[in-house]
Amino acid sequence: MIYPQNFEQKIGFTQIKQLLAGKCLSSLGKERVEEMTFSDNYADINRRLEQTVEFMRILQEENEFPSQYFFDVRPSLKRIRVEGMYMDEQEVFDLRRSLETIRDIVRFLQVTDDTEDEPSSPYPYLWELAGDVLVFPQLIARINDILDKFGKVKDNASAELLRIRRELSATTGSISRSLNSILRAAQAEGYVDKDVTPTMRDGRLVIPVAPGMKRKIRGIVHDESATGKTVFIEPTEVVEANNRIRELEGEERREIIRILTEFSAVVRPQVPALLQSYEFLAEIDFIRSKALFSIEIKAVKPAFENRQTIDWFEAIHPLLQISLAKHGKKVVPLDIVLTPRQRILLISGPNAGGKSVCLKTVGLLQYMLQCGMPVPMNERSHAGIFSNLFIDIGDEQSIEDDLSTYSSHLTNMKIMMKNCDARSLILIDEFGGGTEPQIGGAIAEAVLKRFNAKQTFGVITTHYQNLKHFAEDHEGVVNGAMLYDRHEMRALFQLQIGNPGSSFAVEIARKIGLPEEVIADASEIVGSEYIQSDKYLQDIVRDKRYWETKRQNIRKREKQMEDTISRYEQEIAELERSRKEILKKAKEDAERLLQESNAKIENTIRTIKETQAEKERTRQARQELNDFRRQMEDESKAALEEKIAKKMEKLREKQERKKEKKAQRQTASSAQPAEPKVLPIEVGTYVRIKGQTSTGQVLEINGKNAVVMFGLMKTNVKTERLERTEAPKQPSLSTKTSFVSNETQDQMYEKKLNFKQDIDVRGMRGDEAIQAVTYFIDDAILVGMNRVRILHGTGNGILRTLIRQYLATVPGVAHFQDEHVQFGGAGITVVDLK
Structure with a gap:
């Protein structure tokens, strides 16, 4: 259930639909946008x-x-x-x-x-x-x-x-x-001028003739020009x-x-x-x-759960984000939590502090989500599902229904109390407002008690002290405050859950310049006890904000320490692994060396036995071999230790180099980038068309135009459309040469699909027409057209003469002539391209 009927308009979803419809490609999608439902x-x-x-x-x-x-x-x-x-x-x-x-x-x-x-x-x-x-x-x-x-x-x-x-x-x-x-x-x-050609009138081919000569040609007069200077026979x-x-x-x-x-x-x-x-x-x-x-709007799909919950981080009102972005400003993100133990959030705080924006943000994002749209918030957020959404916001005064603002609010409260349940979300702005504060606050408290008893979820804004006390004393309802900087006298638009907010009425009145005696008189009327309690509330909020900032800083430092410890542990583990690998390889080398030594010893013993040497000589040979073995073991051990030491030294040097490079990158990123020097375009330089990727070489420069060779294609281009680039790398002999990149081929294919083979330059001045035809012919040659048509009209023939003089100078033009009389005759030039 959605209440009231204009729910979408109240939360701004109607504007969301308009933005979506503007992004559709056809009426097909626009109909679906209009039919989108909760x-x-x-x-x-x-x-x-x-x-x-x-x-x-x-x-x-x-x-x-x-x-x-x-x-x-x-x-x-x-x-x-x-x-x-x-x-x-x-x-x-x-x-x-x-x-x-x-x-x-x-x-x-x-x-x-x-x-x-x-x-x-x-x-x-x-x-x-x-x-x-x-x-x-x-x-x-x-x-x-x-x-x-x-x-x-x-x-x-x-x-x-x-x-x-x-x-x-x-x-x-x-x-x-x-x-x-x-x-x-x-x-x-x-009878007829030399430059006259047949033309079409009412689907029939006719000859333009001066009125005085119309009887010289036998035929039917079909029409005459608007000026009366030409008849068509x-x-x-x-x-x-x-x-x-x-x-x-x-x-x-x-x-x-x-x-x-x-x-x-x-x-x-x-x-x-x-x-x-x-x-x-x-x-x-x-x-x-x-x-x-x-x-x-940088929207995501949060963790979506089939239960009633709101646990949002960095939630943003999309329409407010779009509006502020136009002025270079950013939205203050909203963090909000509604759980079964804290279902109803009672937000208090100063006027223009963001209470209504907070309420509308909750309503709009939840509605968008249940219409199947991702929402702008941190992806680690958790979102639930509600069966009923109710809202009471703004002035609902109705002359036709004989309803005052307060009567309308009470009607909404009655409908909400009747239909809400544990799967409902209620959104109420300025709860209890519109009537005498004491009785209005009492009725609002009684209604809030019913909402809480039905275990309904909700976000409610209010200024009433009795509702703030109710939230402190009853489970299921929690206070929240829109923060306000009392020293700078400005709203911070940040929601803090856990404590009620002050209205800062005295401070705001003093800021706008209300006389001090008026403020003192008002403070005396309301009583010092109220003023003190409001001041204590402000101090509590200020202290909580201070300690919250401290806690966040401590958590940030702890996170940095954990990251540092983790990084060092990884480096130590890497060093230990490298050390073990070095030891293993060294032991293998030593074992191999000892095996070779043993083989030498055995060969020596076999030689002694074969020569049948004396016992004394045999003993001396064995002693020499034992000495040699111990020497080899000592040398292997020393070489092993030296090798490990060198390897460890290399690892330490590698770590130092990494740190130096990181410091250099940080220094370079903090420095202002130097303004790049723009080099002039000259004959022989390599260039590319701005926004394109193909590289070409300048063959000649004629004033503001340049002749550029792109691969096997020569093209006239304005120098202002070119930018210098590096010479293309020469392909190796084993690589197949490609003159045009895939991206350029795709762009050329797209250009060819959209290229129109006709251009209309009627009504242009001579220089404008020549420039338009120049671009047109260049594009036609680029996309590989065989034939194009230039519509310049007949008139006095000046435009036709200029265009044909230019075409005679273009190397890519093979031939040009008048169009067939049925399709325009001398008023159109047909150009065949090489």
């Missing part, structure tokens, strides 16, 4: 949280997630369920692209492990969501047979359409030739051919409709399954928007 089902909430966390990983770690073409074609699919209805070209085009997106998403989520028979995925919750979603490969193939890559019906979509378009092309060519012949004759006679010789074109265009439209109707009939039986796949696309769009928002 849940108290643990498994459902946990699943939604895990889906969002997995998508956060995708956004942070992956670059290839299919996020294009999230089209909502559901209205079109629902419309064609009626027999005879059909989808138009654009709708079929959107259907194809969105189905390809659904297919690519399913493939992305499914990663097959060669060692297993079943497909596995690094994103199990999202893969479970994909489940049995159909991807319709046959339907995509059928659309590919009908539409080209630009979404237009192909010529060979049917034999009849191919025949119509071929005849249309032939007829158009015939008209063009006839018009050009008539136009040349008229130009020779002086359709010569008699081409009237029939133009009529035939109109007929063919009608036949073409009817054939396209027939093809689309036939295709829609194929789609019709599959509409239910298609709609189910688009529900999956909507869910993906929705989860993606939640993941993007979670990354923006």
